[in-house]
Amino acid sequence: MWSWTVAENGTSFIPDRALLHAVEYPSRATVYVVLTLASILFLSGYTRSGTQKLAPGVMVVGGNGKQTIRANRERFREHAKEMLEEGYRKSDGGFFYVPSPLGERLMIPVRYLEELKAAPVEEVDFVATFIEREIVDSFADLFPACEAMLTQIVARVSSCMFGGTTLSHNEEWVKSSIDFAIDGFIGAQKIKKYPEFVKPLVARFIPEIRKIAAHYEAAEAAAIPMLESRRRTGETATDLLCWMAEQAKGEEQDLRFLAGILLKVSFAAIHTSAAAPAQLLYDLCEHPEFIEPLREEVNNAIGHDGLIDKSGFMRMAKMDSFMKESQRFNPLLLITFERVIHRPLTLSSGFTIPAHTTIGIPTQAITMDETLYPSPGAFDPFRFSKMREERPEMDGRAQYVASNPASLGFGYGRHACPGRFFAAQEIKAIMAYILQNYDLRFPAGQGRPESLRVETQFLPHPGATVEFRRRS
Template sequence: MALDTLASPILFWCAVVFLVSTELYYLLPKSVSDKIGQYCLSLGSIIRDYSSGKYYKPWKSAKAIVVVSSKRQIMELSEAPVLSQRAAYADMFGFKHTMNKLDHHDHKVARSRLYGRLLQVNGPTNLAKLYPHLQKRLEQSLAHELEAGVSTDGSVSIPIAQTVRRLASRMNSLIFFGERLSADPVFAEALLRYPADMVKCMAAFQVTPSFLSPMVHSLLTNRGRAMHIIQNQLISVLGVNQKNWQEVPEIKQMTIIHNMSEMVEGNDYWSPDVLSQSLLGIWFAASHQPWMNLDFILLELCARPEWQTILRKEIGDFSAYDYERLEKLPLLDSFIKETIRMNPLDTLAIRRKALEEFTFSDGGIPVPKGSTACVSSFNLMHDKEVYPNPDEFDGRRFVTTMSSARGTKLTEVSEKFPIWGYGSLACPGRFHASLVIKMILAHLLSSFDMRFADEKARRKWSWETFTMPYESTRVVLTKR
């Protein structure tokens, strides 16, 4: 959500009241005079921060964060049993509430293995077969977005964040749930809204006491409406209506929901409820990052129009493409990767929560129980040994650089490019994300010239370690 949206009068004063109430809770143990004084200071600080467009630093006392950097440390960070990925993100996103009472400790090894087989092993083959259906979905969805845009002199102005969010959601939903199920307007809207609900709750949970989390979740998500719509539909398809699920066979057999149900057939643990809950988690992981990366990539293309020409020349006739050919565009791959390197969505990565105190084998700083260990994705992706002139944007960096980064692809897992994680828990859905991003980019580049509607408009904002697109930024598309 953009700061200019947050600054609207109603939301602004709601935020003030909400945050001040939280401050009062934490001030209760202090004397009355201290409470009054700190209350006034907090109120003034909140108003100054929101009115000036700055992010607000939560006042919850945070536990230590240990940042590691060597390859050996990163491997231990990724693989140590007492350093939990799920626990870190369960705390951040409140899985107990946002994923309908998910117990992140339950069968965690079995879940990880299933997700790996489902997305990383079977994914590329299924994506290749789904490609023509995804191409059709993209063309239909983009046409709908353009109809809703503002037309002037043969060009169309679109809100870029909202547009790419919907395009990515529509394409991902076909990969997950097939043509007919994902075409249901209520279900499709819930799929679009659910990741946004998760992010809103994540931000709110950082500044509220834990006992208020159920109420916060209920208020921000309309009592979890999107979550329940999705899960109820999935339970129906995976349960009593599984045999009656109507879908084109050639699409159905390639969907994530169908493959997941087949892989666990006969296993009593994987009930329709558990499967639907797992799919909620996979959906969030797959849908909340690609559209933001897409937004930043398109903004870079608008800021560097010469790269539109360069990539358009490499792509050629996009209408004749298939999955394999799309993966053989080194300049497009490099430009995407360089944009992500320069615009990381989170300056920290590979987050793990210590379930008990942990010390790395090199005898470094111990990680106290309950604390977070991670890497600095910003620092790793600005290492001069790997990325010469790291503060300069170089769209050809991964094609022409004379460092170890040369020739590495977007989907490769590396400690020097940690956006996918690392080790055995590296993101298994990275091939899906890469395909969605590349298809949308290639289609737009082949069909349109792109420019900013307002060169001076704000394009991104920061909150804590996160960077997010502005909702209000508009891009003008001119048909070629």
């Protein structure tokens, strides 16, 4: 019997309670006046980047005329990938501006990564066994009834790491940790159209932002009793919540503060980690000839106890390569290492980045550079495992979790994603379980769906169907 599931899409905006507190005081009349003014500004083409100073001599994708830039800001919403690849190609990997709804972003050559990551913060600001058991329990509870199966599974597995099974089996927490990101993403898309000064007032009329407070309350209801019990009994645990409580100092020890941090961490962990398995399932269905080699590798990684330990996951080089190649074609973000330059910053070459410039690295365009990746347009699942075999010195640089100038999917420097090692093991565990227990395919006539594009984000298409059949 074949059944189906639908992939869930990811997000990249962390809503904060501060915005909600800021909207409690204005009178209704004041709100209407400000909203009217905001609408006039918005309709007349107001943008905070209208007076943005551009570095002289740097190309602007699509041209640097005022009307052209304005048109390309809108084009960026759906064609960011093509615009970034065009800029990277025409600048030969050098500096270029790409217009976006939030202003012209300056793309930086990777050779400046080291000096930028070392720049002072005031100048450059940065915008195991129990896991496998939780995966088994999650599949048993959720498959095949839940459309957002992967998101639910990742939410529970991540919650197990955050606060043990007490947290991962708390249905209200799991639901709120998922919805928090969805509401935050939708709310962000709605509110970012308005000027900064009016956003706190507009927020009170956006339903998704109004729901954020309830998600914080759910986090407090789940986390505070656990924290209070542990303080009272002196109990310790090997989870994130316990570690945060032990390391907290001063105001950080406030239980509501810790619960809020837990919610924000869950935002970063859940939807990003759910997006990767969704893309991997699509790639496996599109290239079924790679299922058996991966399944064989999984079987060889299983220990005598029937589980995969840390060394077993490390031996899954083909799975790691498959994950990295899938990420190369469908990265969560087209631009990484995004920073805001607060004051003019002169680089070693003499090039000066103007103050108030948003910079970034065109990560996806770099991964399609044929000088770095032979035949970059060809999907080669074992590209990186072959690289590790043929060139042992590349072993560390060719891994899924690698963070280097040619592999920036997880960022770079002091702000590289610290959870990427856990995420990699979590994704491998999910894929290993699926390969061990299910056959999968697209329905007849369906091919791999293109990822949804929301400016610089690539999201798994939520409308595609994947059929599963339990293996005997």
